[in-house]
Amino acid sequence: MNYDVIIVGAGLAGCSAAIQLADRGWNVLLLEQQKYPVHKLCGEFLSVEVIENFANLGILDTVQKVGAHPIQNALLTTTTGETFEHQLPGVALGLSRYQLDLMLFERAESVGAICQDGTVVRDISGDFKTGFKVSTNSGEFTSRMVLAAHGKRSPLDTQLDRPFARRKSPWVAFKAHCDGLRLPGMIELHAFPGGYCGLSMIETGQVNLCWIGHETILNGSDDRNLPNALYDNPVLRDRLAHMTINPAVKHRLSQISFELKGNFDGDICMIGDTAGMITPLCGDGMAMALRTAEIAVPMVSDYLQGTLSAPRFKANYRDTWQREFKLRLQLGRLMHSAFIQPQVAQVSVSICRSFPAIGHWLIQNTRGSASPVQSNHAFSV
Numbered sequence: 311m312n313y314d315v316i317i318v319g320a321g322l323a324g325c326s327a328a329i330q331l332a333d334r335g336w337n338v339l340l341l342e343q344q345k346y347p348v349h350k351l352c353g354e355f356l357s358v359e360v361i362e363n364f365a366n367l368g369i370l371d372t373v374q375k376v377g378a379h380p381i382q383n384a385l386l387t388t389t390t391g392e393t394f395e396h397q398l399p400g401v402a403l404g405l406s407r408y409q410l411d412l413m414l415f416e417r418a419e420s421v422g423a424i425c426q427d428g429t430v431v432r433d434i435s436g437d438f439k440t441g442f443k444v445s446t447n448s449g450e451f452t453s454r455m456v457l458a459a460h461g462k463r464s465p466l467d468t469q470l471d472r473p474f475a476r477r478k479s480p481w482v483a484f485k486a487h488c489d490g491l492r493l494p495g496m497i498e499l500h501a502f503p504g505g506y507c508g509l510s511m512i513e514t515g516q517v518n519l520c521w522i523g524h525e526t527i528l529n530g531s532d533d534r535n536l537p538n539a540l541y542d543n544p545v546l547r548d549r550l551a552h553m554t555i556n557p558a559v560k561h562r563l564s565q566i567s568f569e570l571k572g573n574f575d576g577d578i579c580m581i582g583d584t585a586g587m588i589t590p591l592c593g594d595g596m597a598m599a600l601r602t603a604e605i606a607v608p609m610v611s612d613y614l615q616g617t618l619s620a621p622r623f624k625a626n627y628r629d630t631w632q633r634e635f636k637l638r639l640q641l642g643r644l645m646h647s648a649f650i651q652p653q654v655a656q657v658s659v660s661i662c663r664s665f666p667a668i669g670h671w672l673i674q675n676t677r678g679s680a681s682p683v684q685s686n687h688a689f690s691v
């Protein structure tokens with residue numbers, strides 16, 4: 311075998327797994343289809359708990375150096391003008407994926423993983439007994455283990471014939487970096503009929519705008535890729551009046567699925583969004599992706615060392631994943647469905663305003679706790 315582990319996809323989950331496995335001395339190949347650095351579709355809001363992950367992965371200093379924007383407050387608004395503002399349980403960050411993914415990729419390289427961008431994985435075959443073969447646009451590679459971290463949806467899912475890839479999903483999303491508006495220290499989530507839009511500042515001082523909505527809202531859109539439905543929310547309408555979209559950084563994506571997709575395909579182990587993605591309303595997908603890698607790595611390491619059998623590895627990873635994420639994903643889907651319906655959103659937000667404890671409970675139960683590390687890093691605000 312060429313490698314102990316091949317990791318497909320160098321997003322949050324893939325890079326995190328590569329860093330941790332290479333750190334433990336395993337021979338790791340990390341394959342990414344895009345050429346880094348690259349802009350990716352995302353709200354670019356990093357929830358409070360990722361600071362500990364970044365400390366563990368050795369990138370916290372770099373995150374500080376590039377000037378990630380500290381965020382301490384959240385604002386929810388609805389089409390009827392209902393609002394709920396609350397303080398986050400710590401400091402969250404606004405940081406572009408352009409910077410973050412590059413930082414993680416370079417860190418993986420610096421701790422000894424072989425990192426290859428511009429490499430599209432076309433197929434994966436094999437199993438624990440025979441070993442794996444990974445076919446790409448630049449040749450074939452073999453390994454004892456494959457971690458699939460190729461994100462929410464990829465042609466590779468169709469190639470692997472994963473059931474969710476056969477089903478259509480009506481969710482469409484758009485992101486852009488915008489000038490003209492400043493929202494220091496704030497993440498804003500504005501509901502509109504059929505979707506919601508997040509606004510928060512990133513390290514450039516620009517605001518990242520990211521909306522997700524049902525495909526039917528696309529029937530009326532302006533030339534800025536902003537469907538008319540967004541203007542139904544009075545607070546969002548006011549924000550949009552001050553914003554100019556940077557044409558160099560805008561992306562649209564369709565077929566976004568929030569299904570549980572399965573932790574294994576044969577013996578291929580799925581981490582990050584490849585196993586299941588929490589709805590963007592929770593703003594916790596990146597923390598979850600990092601956490602799945604953190605769960606998988608010690609088990610992968612034990613398997614490679616021969617102290618954990620293949621069936622035990624699969625059962626342990628599946629059980630731990632389901633215990634930690636299944637309910638959170640379901641709750642996230644429920645909140646997503648409520649927030650996109652104007653009347654339900656209005657009632658939910660006014661309940662949260664009258665009984666803030668309910669809002670805090672929902673926020674807490676759609677996210678994990680900070681990872682158990684020895685560091686006492688605090689992000690300077």
Ligand SMILES: Cc1cc2nc3c(=O)[nH]c(=O)nc-3n(C[C@H](O)[C@H](O)[C@H](O)COP(=O)(O)OP(=O)(O)OC[C@H]3O[C@@H](n4cnc5c(N)ncnc54)[C@H](O)[C@@H]3O)c2cc1C
Pocket residue numbers: 318319320321322323324341342343344351352353354355356357429430431432459460461462464465466483484508520521522566581582583584587588590593594595596597599
């Ligand atoms: C609209 C929207 C807004 C969001 N906003 C936020 C937010 O504000 N905060 C938050 O925490 N989460 C947010 N999320 C969720 C977050 O983006 C994901 O949960 C997170 O990126 C998952 O990381 P990952 O590593 O699993 O996948 P990704 O980050 O998607 O990485 C997968 C990588 O695999 C690569 N890849 C795919 N196919 C192949 C292939 N065949 N060969 C090689 N490489 C391949 C891709 O190019 C990509 O780099 C949002 C999601 C959406 C849809």
